[in-house]
Amino acid sequence: MKRLLLIAAPSFLLGAVFGAAFWYLASPLWIDRVVNESLVTGQGVTVLAEGRFRDAGAAHRGTGTARLVTLPDGRVEVQLTDFEVTNGPDLELWLSDAPDPQSSSEVSGGDWVSLGLLKGNIGDQSYTVPPSIDATRYRSVVVWCEQFGVLFSPAPLAAPGG
Numbered sequence: 001m002k003r004l005l006l007i008a009a010p011s012f013l014l015g016a017v018f019g020a021a022f023w024y025l026a027s028p029l030w031i032d033r034v035v036n037e038s039l040v041t042g043q044g045v046t047v048l049a050e051g052r053f054r055d056a057g058a059a060h061r062g063t064g065t066a067r068l069v070t071l072p073d074g075r076v077e078v079q080l081t082d083f084e085v086t087n088g089p090d091l092e093l094w095l096s097d098a099p100d101p102q103s104s105s106e107v108s109g110g111d112w113v114s115l116g117l118l119k120g121n122i123g124d125q126s127y128t129v130p131p132s133i134d135a136t137r138y139r140s141v142v143v144w145c146e147q148f149g150v151l152f153s154p155a156p157l158a159a160p161g162g
Helices: 001-027 102-108
Strands: 044-051 062-069 076-085 091-097 112-117 127-128 141-147 150-156
Touching: 062 141, 062 150, 076 091, 076 141, 102 150, 112 127, 112 141
Parallel strands: none
Antiparallel strands: 044 062, 044 150, 062 076, 076 127, 091 112, 091 141, 141 150
8 A cells, every 4th residue: 555655646746747747748739818908090100011920830920910009109010910929838929020030040040129018819919019119120019938939920010001
């Protein structure tokens, strides 16, 4: 009986640790985080640049529109509309100087700024650009997995209507 306990207790603890790690890393693959923020639009909002999200690969898919806008009060923000991306752990929204990144190394090897954790992998949402950042020098908006250093979905930016 004592021998059984010496084998069962560590096995149970090891299973619990691996199970928790698996859940943390894999659960975003089948659990969506849906948000639906009210975006500031209309009179006084100036669209500086916009682009469509695209897939970064077979496992990392994205759709929707990213807009870099100036609000009536002068603040600059990135607005995501009709947005959907494959969920994953530790996803962030970045501005990148890569014009149309095809790989993770193009993003991480260039100049970028994180706007924070992704609020959700589905739905309209906005991210304030810090006043110290000149957002117009960045060429794309990207969804980035910080934990694994992986590009999930880029949106190359261009002048509105361009």
